[in-house]
Amino acid sequence: MTSITLKELAQKLGVSPSTISRVLNNKTYSASKELKEKILQAVSEYGYTPNSAAKDLRTNALKIELQLTVSCVFARSTSKDNNAFFESLAQQVKISILNEGMKLGYTVYVDEISCLGEDFFALTKGHGLIVLGRFASNETEFLKNYKRNIVGITVNRWDTPYDQVIVEGSNAAKIALDYLCSLNHHRIAYMGECYKEQRYNAYIKYIEENSVHSDASLIFNCQMTEKAAYDKGIEIADKLVEKATAVLCGNDITALELLRALSKKGYMVPKDISVIGIDDIDQSQESVPPLTTVHIPKHEMCYFAVKLLKSRMSRQHSLPVQLILPATLTIRESVRKV
Secondary structure, eight states, X not given: OOSSOHHHHHHHHXXXXXXXXXXXXTOTTOSOHHHHXXXXXXXXXXXXXXXXXXXXXXXXXXXXXXXXXEEEEXXXXXXXXXXXXXXXXXXXXXXXXXXXXXXXXXXXXXXHHHHHTTHHHHHTTTEEEEEESOOSSSHHHHHHTTOSOEEEEESSOOSSSSEEEEOOHHHHHHHHHHHHHHTTOOOEEEEEOXXXXXXXXXXXXXXXXXXXXXXXXGEEEOOSSHHHHHHHHHHHHHHHHHHOSXXXXXXXXXXXXXXXXXXXXXXXXXXXXXXXXXXXOGGGGTSSSOOEEEEOOHHHHHHHHHHHHHHHHTXXXXXXXXXXXXXXXXXXXXXXXX
16 A cells, blocks of 8 residues: 555645646656656655556555566766766656556666675665666676666667667667758768767768768767767867768767857857757757757657566566667758758
8 A cells, every 4th residue: 555645745745746647647748857856756755656556556466566676777877977868768767667566766877886886786685777878887797796687778789688678879870860861961970979889880881881971080089978078069160060061969968069069169050060969858959959869769768668677577578678669850950951
């Protein structure tokens, strides 16, 4: 039985019950990012169970499932980062966990895992793990000593025997490049991470196979974080506008910071150069100009990841499953025809 009702939870938070319901049912524009996180924290703290799970509990269907606890691990973000894509994924995952009648565990960032060491195992003992992104170093080997109740959400496939929900980064990059080429762009730069990165590898392959150009000076390697992308954007803005007609950015954060850097340097997008990203985070529709990007279906990725983890924790499947979802193009105003 739930320890708190929806009405009681709403009173504690000072919001309406309908607001909480909209958040937990993933209704569009239900609340701000900050309010969503506040609601999710309160749900976890007070032990509230959404109505759908509570109804099933009354028929004893979820007695076992309500004992399952799931923690989230940020594989690409540190506790100091502000990665809008992965933060949004984490919120979606937590909502899906609650709607499956399971309990929220801890949220752990990649830098905290190395600090915790073996204490990480104790902290999450008995928990399933949803891992957001792909680890850059040896943390995956570290998790192999842990257990098999792990599901990854990623655009770079893991080479490990874990369940994964994947939107292929290579396919997302190809969608972006196809669109740019359809608008007569043949001097396309790349800005983002290059090492073991599907989006970069797909860019190189596409450029070579389609004879788009052969200019290695149009490749700009940088971390796909706000500060790194802005600093790199300031550094390369003049060269970009001089040598390229468009730039494919490894993610929206990189693209948005490049827009900011180009504006700072006095350039206009898409008049002087076109910019396209990958992710379709909320901020991409609010930028100036609104960002053309490749949409990653975050809601569906999280939904299926939690379903897979619940199935594995309930011993309903044992073979590693790879579920691949499609990316789609979102056309806005940051790309023009040449």
